[in-house]
Amino acid sequence: MLLATACTPNASAGSSDGASAGLTVTSTTDECAVSAATAESGPLTFAITNAGDQVTEFYLLAEDGLRIVSEVENIGPGISRDLVVNAQPGSYYTVCKPGMVGDGVGRAGFTVTDSGTAVAPSGDEQAQIDAAVTNYRAYVKDQVDQLVTGTDDFAAAYTAGNDDEARLLYPTTRMHFERVEPVAESFGDLDPRLDNREADLAEGEEWTGWHRIEKDLWPPADAGYTPLTQAEREAVAAQLVADTATLHAGIQDIELSLDQLANGAIALMDEVANGKVTGEEEIWSGTDLWDFQGNVEGARVLVDGLRDLLEAKDPDLATTLDADFDALAAELGEHRTSAPDAAQRDIAYVSYGELSPEDVKALSDRVNALSEPLSRITATLLG
Known part of the structure; x- marks a missing residue:
């Protein structure tokens, strides 16, 4: 079911009560499958699994596709790592980089919608x-x-x-x-x-x-x-x-x-x-x-x-x-x-x-x- 969701463009992760949203990411040689294309603002956890045969990285990029908002590096084959970010509403990109060289694979748009709850504590x-x-x-x-x-x-x-x-x-x-x-x-x-x-x-x-x-x-x-x-x-x-x-x-x-x-x-x-x-x-x-x-x-x-x-x-x-x-x-x-x-x-x-x-x-x-x-x-x- 998670793999099917990852292939569904309109899939969304989030919760109405503002709890941390969980997303899964599967990285292979030529794919970076994220379980949802949208999430609500606030704490987001990307659980990244390297299903390929090379060390990989996962990036959350800003709207310009260049600036790195956050990343996880050095994820070995068969290893899982979490990336936790406090996401503001906006447009982003996700991408994986098997082999940790080149432009990466599976670049896709990722949208963070306004949860209605202030992201920053007061x-x-x-x-x-x-x-x-x-x-x-x-x-x-x-x-x-x-x-x-x-x-x-x-x-x-x-x-x-x-x-x-x-x-x-x-x-x-x-x-x-x-x-x-x-x-x-x-x-x-x-x-x-x-x-x-x-x-x-x-x-x-x-x-x-x-x-x-x-x-x-x-x-x-x-x-x-x-x-x-x-x-x-x-x-x-x-x-x-x-x-x-x-x-x-x-x-x-x-x-x-x-x-x-x-x-x-x-x-x-x-x-x-x-x-x-x-x-x-x-x-x-x-x-x-x-x-x-x-x-x-x-x-x-x-x-x-x-x-x-x-x-x-x-x-x-x-x-x-x-x-x-x-x-x-x-x-x-x-x-x-x-x-x-x-x-x-x-x-x-x-x-x-x-x-x-x-x-x-x-x-x-x-x-x-x-x-x-x-x-x-x-x-x-x-x-």
Whole structure:
């Protein structure tokens, strides 16, 4: 019956009493079947099941079809994940991205009708939400401000041939990006231009950004790699600076909501679990642990900013998250080589390649222990 409903254009999800609407999504190689094309405004839960043979993603896009309202990434074959959003009335699109490359499949219109119940809470709770959003917006702007200046310095060192200086600046500057990565991902194709790994590229896609320069600064040992020419260095560095400036301009008036903050914390830990702790992010430089720290710090900033709301809703969950964040930070700290100086210029972690299998497992276990309670934060806050 659910599959039949998913194929019915006029299917609708919602409830007259304003309760959270539940929708199912089935992702395959060439389909993104949502159980309803409309829902009432308020808390919506998309239960996504990957019935294909590739890792997939699910996106809820804004009316322009470009801006990402919310997303769930890294859904493995046979795995189900929930996306909880506090949806305002309006027009949206849903789309799945099997293989996590390209334009996605099954893009379809999705309409949120007015339930007649105000989506935003009022009173003291609304004031707490407003404060959390305001504070996080300021944090994002500060991090991107520092990202701009760090990127300028990094690009200047790289184009001047000061490779040792560029290698020092690479991981510390990227931390500013990693702390607010979900915000950068909301700007369409800007995030891929800045942060695509070679393995992420679609056929025919130009490779730009941090990881293109990373490979040139830490070239593979095999004889098949050709270093970039001076002209190519200047071009890729200029593109990185320009794209970072575009990100900086875009976040100045960015609008954020409670569910975006909570989902952002979840997304940052997903980044750790599916890239940093596996050593896949910084494959040439081995600086994954800096990225790891940036993601964890960004997630904790978000949770701390929502603390008053979370403690009012579920104080036990807040206590559990604190303990799990502390335990993960302690485990990560085991691999510091030194405390960073005031400018965070020291590479304060061992290279990822120096970790033993036992080290990786210990970090992974801590990440998984934190990810489980963190995955409940959005539903708890919107409930």
